[in-house]
Structures are given as structure tokens and as C-alpha cells.
Amino acid sequence: MIKLRYSSGKVLSPAVHRIGILALGSHLENHGAALPIDTDAKIAAYLTLQAALRTGAKFLGILYAATEYHYVKHGKHLEARELVEKRLVPTLKSAKSCLDLDKIVLVNGHGGNVPLESYLKSIEEELDLKIIFNNKIVEIEGPHAGTGELSMGAILGILDESKIDRHCNFDKYPEVGMVGLKEARNASEGIEHGARKLKEEGICVNLELGENLLETAIEDVIEDIKSLLN
Numbered sequence: 001m002i003k004l005r006y007s008s009g010k011v012l013s014p015a016v017h018r019i020g021i022l023a024l025g026s027h028l029e030n031h032g033a034a035l036p037i038d039t040d041a042k043i044a045a046y047l048t049l050q051a052a053l054r055t056g057a058k059f060l061g062i063l064y065a066a067t068e069y070h071y072v073k074h075g076k077h078l079e080a081r082e083l084v085e086k087r088l089v090p091t092l093k094s095a096k097s098c099l100d101l102d103k104i105v106l107v108n109g110h111g112g113n114v115p116l117e118s119y120l121k122s123i124e125e126e127l128d129l130k131i132i133f134n135n136k137i138v139e140i141e142g143p144h145a146g147t148g149e150l151s152m153g154a155i156l157g158i159l160d161e162s163k164i165d166r167h168c169n170f171d172k173y174p175e176v177g178m179v180g181l182k183e184a185r186n187a188s189e190g191i192e193h194g195a196r197k198l199k200e201e202g203i204c205v206n207l208e209l210g211e212n213l214l215e216t217a218i219e220d221v222i223e224d225i226k227s228l229l230n
Contacts, residue, residue: 011056012229019057019228020101021221022091023048026066026110029075031145032176033163035153037075040066042158043149044109047137047214051107051221060095060104063087068112071187074144074175080115084123088116092127103130103228107221111138130228136220141213143177143194147203151210161205168203176203 006014025041036042045062052059065087068077078087095101108114117133124131141148145167153159167176174180177198178191185192 009056012226013056015229016056016225017058018101019055019103019105019225020060020092020095020099021048021052021057021105021107021225022060022095023062024066024106024108024110024113024116025062026068026075026077026112027064029066029068029077029110030173030175031149032173033166033169034160035145035149036158039145039149039153039158040110042156043137043152043214044107046156047109047217047221048107050214050218051105051225054218055222055225057105057225058095058099058101060091060099063091066110066113067115068110069115069184069187072112072178072181072184072191074178074181077112080119084116084119088119089123089126092123092129092131096127096129101129103132105132105134105221105224105228107137108133108135109137111144114138132224132228134221134224137213137217140216143198145173145176146194146198147201147206148209148213150203151206152213153210154205154207155210155214159205164203164205 006017023044025044027038027041031039065078067080067083120131170179177195178184179195
């Protein structure tokens with residue numbers, strides 16, 4: 001039997017190898033003219049990989065599906081329970097078994113995944129795992145497909161700047177700021193506030209903002225990893 005050298009390399013602690021980090025995003029939802037439909041997935045994966053590289057925690061990739069509030073209609077998503085039972089639980093169960101994990105940080109990059117938090121206690125009990133749901137980037141990035149996501153997209157290289165002028169054509173791209181998604185705006189005070197703000201202030205690409213958003217979120221994930229080591 002080979003004895004693994006858990007202390008080798010740049011790791012916070014040998015114990016960090018028992019912590020897995022899984023990205024949650026969305027691969028199939030519209031983000032206007034200038035950003036791709038898998039923007040949330042790419043942002044979440046970037047945050048997750050960076051946190052893994054800086055701490056030594058196990059990078060588990062990204063979940064291949066997402067959920068969404070029933071009143072937000074801008075993509076293809078699963079019902080929350082189906083996502084949990086058919087995708088999230090099997091993924092975590094396999095990761096735990098294959099990699100000898102007992103703690104998980106879920107790094108969420110898609111606002112529609114927030115309802116998954118209500119399932120975490122039952123998942124923890126079923127799989128005997130400690131789970132933290134990190135939602136920092138969703139909390140700080142601003143309106144959907146707005147300045148925050150455009151700026152991060154520019155940093156990550158997924159933004160097509162030649163299409164920015166078309167981005168705020170709300171008739172063609174109603175999902176930008178959710179300005180044209182009337183059902184969502186009526187159902188959520190937060191969405192309504194964001195839509196109004198985007199219409200009033202417009203959008204821009206701010207590289208300093210994009211870097212700051214990404215770094216703030218990465219550092220927050222790292223703090224969650226550190227908390228699991230204590």
C-alpha cells in the first residue's frame with residue numbers, strides 16, 4: 001500500500017485534502033448579446049478552481065445542471081428536488097467515495113440555485129458530509145448580465161465587446177437585468193430593484209470592478225475552506 005504524502009506541495013494543511021470544492025452554475029440560460037449562455041458556470045468554475053489552487057482543497061469540477069425560480073424564464077433548468085436527487089447527491093456521493101472527503105464547499109454562481117440551501121441539512125445527513133453553500137458572487141455581482149457580469153466576463157475572456165451596443169436591447173434580450181421579464185419583476189422585489197437600477201444607470205465594462213468581484217468571491221471561498229479546517 002502506497003502512503004500518500006498529504007503534506008506535500010502548497011497546502012493550508014494536510015487535512016485540506018478531505019475538503020472538496022464543487023462549482024454550481026448554469027450552462028443553459030441567456031445572458032444578452034455579449035455574454036455566453038454558460039456565463040454563470042464559467043464564473044463559478046473559475047472561482048472554485050482558484051480557491052482550490054490557493055488552498056490545496058480538492059477541485060471537483062462543476063455540476064452539469066441548475067435550478068431556477070419558477071417565475072424566471074430565461075433558460076433551461078431542472079426543478080430543485082430533481083437537481084438534488086438526480087445530480088447533486090450522486091455527484092457528492094461519488095466524490096466522497098473516490099476521494100475520501102468529509103467536507104464540501106459548494107461555490108454557487110447562479111442566483112436560481114439559492115433554493116438548494118433548504119436541502120443541505122438532509123444531504124449532510126444522508127451522505128455524512130459537512131457542507132457549506134457559498135453564494136458570495138451572486139450577492140455582490142449585481143443585476144443579471146449587467147455591469148458586474150460583463151466586467152467579470154471581460155477579465156475571463158468570455159465577453160464579446162463588439163456586441164455590447166446591442167446588449168441593452170431589452171426587446172430582443174429581455175433577460176438583461178431581467179428588465180423585460182415582467183413575471184420575475186412582479187414576483188421579486190430584488191429583481192425589480194435591479195431592473196430599475198440597470199435601466200437608470202445603464203451598463204459598462206469596468207475591468208477594475210471585474211477583478212475586484214472575482215477576487216472578493218475567491219477570498220470568501222477560501223475563508224469557508226479555512227473554517228472547515230478549524
